[in-house]
Structures are given as C-alpha cells and as structure tokens.
Amino acid sequence: MTPRSRVVGGVDAERGEFPWQVSLHMKDVGHACGASLINENWLVTAAHCVKDRFDGRPSMPSTWEAFLGLKTQKESSKEVQRRFLKQVIPHPNYNYDTYDNDIALMELERPVIYSDFIKPICLPAPQHIFEVGKQVYITGWGALREGAATILQKAEVRIINQTVCNTLMGGEITNQMLCAGVLQGGVDACQGDSGGPLSSKEGKRMFLAGVVSWGEGCARKNRPGIYTRVTKFLGWIKEKTGV
Incomplete structure (x- = not known):
C-alpha cells in the first residue's frame, strides 16, 4: 500500500485545461x-x-x-x-x-x-453517482517512471466496480474510497500526485469525484488506483x- 506520486501513461495537459x-x-x-x-x-x-x-x-x-x-x-x-x-x-x-x-x-x-x-472545480451533490465505466481524468506532475514531470500530465481512466475492486485489492476498500484505473495496466496516478484531483466531466462542468490516495505498485495489471470518495465528505x- 503506497501513497501515489506520478501519472503514468499520460500526456501533456494544455495550459488552463485543469485550472483547479x-x-x-x-x-x-x-x-x-x-x-x-x-x-x-x-x-x-x-x-x-x-x-x-x-x-x-x-x-x-x-x-x-x-x-x-x-x-x-x-x-x-x-x-x-x-x-x-x-x-x-x-x-x-x-x-x-x-x-x-x-x-x-x-x-x-x-x-x-x-x-x-x-x-x-465543482463539488458533486451528495447523491451523485459516478457510474462504473465512466471516463474520468487524473492529473499531476509527480514522476514519470524516474524523475518528476516538468509539464502537468493528464491521463484517462475509468471508474471501477467497488466489489470487483475490493476483491482485487484484498478487501481493503472502504465505502469512503473510489476505484479508478485501466485494469490491463499501463495508466495510473502513482506517488507527487497524492492529493490531486480525480476529475469527472458532466456536460460542460467538471466535478471532483475523488482525491488521489493510494495503490499497489504503479500502473500494474488488476491494481487500480484508489481515491477518496468526495461525496462522503x-x-x-x-x-x-x-x-
């Protein structure tokens, strides 16, 4: 279980694309x-x-x-x-x-x-549900494999079913957590990006779905990133x- 510190598998974000x-x-x-x-x-x-x-x-x-x-x-x-x-x-x-x-x-x-x-960034309503499979965005500088990224990185991941995630992560997922990633691996938010946003686009607005929290390793197969579920707080x- 490690705090997160880099966006892996991402691309450079445009200036002003994630202004929060x-x-x-x-x-x-x-x-x-x-x-x-x-x-x-x-x-x-x-x-x-x-x-x-x-x-x-x-x-x-x-x-x-x-x-x-x-x-x-x-x-x-x-x-x-x-x-x-x-x-x-x-x-x-x-x-x-x-x-x-x-x-x-x-x-x-x-x-x-x-x-x-x-x-x-907008805060979601308490009853807001971020649907399984929904595309969301991770952003941060952190480190790309080795060393820190100088340009803000962005990557697309998807919301993962809570029960599936809990099974994959050995029963460590609580109701205050949200899972997102690409299960085949290769895309993740890992350590430097801790605390950063998991952003979800709804129409023309972006909502804060999660806060980058922890994971196992980095961009590994069947090891999604774990985020704090903002609607609970x-x-x-x-x-x-x-x-």
Missing part, C-alpha cells in the same frame, strides 16, 4: 503533493500529505506554498499565483494504516484571483469551509 489543479510545495523540498481549488480560499488534498504518521499532528501551514496556474514546474509566468497557507485541516478520522478518510482541507492566506488558468467540507 494546485501544486503543493513543501519548504526546501519543492513539489510534494497535488490539491484541488474548490473556491477562492480553499483547497482539497489528501490527509496523508499533511499529517505526520509518527506524532499524529498536521503539518504547520508555514511548511507549504500553493502554486496555481502552473503548467510546468519552476515556471514564473504572469498566469501563476503563489499563496501561503492560513490553516491545514486533516480529516479527524483519517487512518494511517488503511488510508480511510484520506482527505484534508487547506485555507489560503489570501484569496486567489480567478482567470482563464485558475478556476475552482461534503458535510465535513461545508462545515469547515462553507463551500
């Missing part, structure tokens, strides 16, 4: 996780990105910087906005061993300014953010 994609940089490390912009003040990411396994405390907001509007890492174009963080809120029931409830919120120190390259998100 955030790159979270850890001080003195650089790009460490992804996140999704849900309004001008708040990001959604994975709890395992921000909570220390050994002392159980969330990382200090000062540990992180959020970059929005990026296409390539290390660029400094006028489209890019950098923000410091005001607070980091991992889900109180996050489980380090099973990755259950692997979701966290981050409040920006000041709001972002929306543009063609920086826009929020809408009440908690609203309570903390008002979104």
Whole structure:
C-alpha cells in the first residue's frame, strides 16, 4: 500500500485545461503533493500529505506554498499565483494504516484571483453517482517512471466496480474510497500526485469525484488506483469551509 506520486501513461495537459489543479510545495523540498481549488480560499488534498504518521499532528501551514496556474514546474509566468497557507485541516478520522478518510482541507492566506488558468472545480451533490465505466481524468506532475514531470500530465481512466475492486485489492476498500484505473495496466496516478484531483466531466462542468490516495505498485495489471470518495465528505467540507 503506497501513497501515489506520478501519472503514468499520460500526456501533456494544455495550459488552463485543469485550472483547479494546485501544486503543493513543501519548504526546501519543492513539489510534494497535488490539491484541488474548490473556491477562492480553499483547497482539497489528501490527509496523508499533511499529517505526520509518527506524532499524529498536521503539518504547520508555514511548511507549504500553493502554486496555481502552473503548467510546468519552476515556471514564473504572469498566469501563476503563489499563496501561503492560513490553516491545514486533516480529516479527524483519517487512518494511517488503511488510508480511510484520506482527505484534508487547506485555507489560503489570501484569496486567489480567478482567470482563464485558475478556476475552482465543482463539488458533486451528495447523491451523485459516478457510474462504473465512466471516463474520468487524473492529473499531476509527480514522476514519470524516474524523475518528476516538468509539464502537468493528464491521463484517462475509468471508474471501477467497488466489489470487483475490493476483491482485487484484498478487501481493503472502504465505502469512503473510489476505484479508478485501466485494469490491463499501463495508466495510473502513482506517488507527487497524492492529493490531486480525480476529475469527472458532466456536460460542460467538471466535478471532483475523488482525491488521489493510494495503490499497489504503479500502473500494474488488476491494481487500480484508489481515491477518496468526495461525496462522503461534503458535510465535513461545508462545515469547515462553507463551500
């Protein structure tokens, strides 16, 4: 069971194609996780990105910087906005061993300014069902086989039946998790992309179906990627953010 860190089997994303994609940089490390912009003040990411396994405390907001509007890492174009963080809120029931409830919120120190390259992703309704077989998108920088991708990568995967996924993954899939991938292998979100979005297109809008969480190996046959199921956490998100 490993956190995810790269998009494998993907292609370069166009600038502004996934304008809610955030790159979270850890001080003195650089790009460490992804996140999704849900309004001008708040990001959604994975709890395992921000909570220390050994002392159980969330990382200090000062540990992180959020970059929005990026296409390539290390660029400094006028489209890019950098923000410091005001607070980091991992889900109180996050489980380090099973990755259950692997979701966290981050409040920006000041709001972002929306543009063609920086826009929020929609949150789904609580009753929204992402149908089995539906095509969804994974995005991130992470690492392509070896080393980090400099250009934002995107890949298409499909929602996988929960029961099938639970069988494939040895009974480790909870109701708070969502499975997506290509069962023959070759496409996946693996470690750097942790916390990033699983995006689903519905009409002309894109919805946040999942948060990149964990998997076994990378792009292996019959080993789908596992995502935090966002519809299970809408009440908690609203309570903390008002979104």
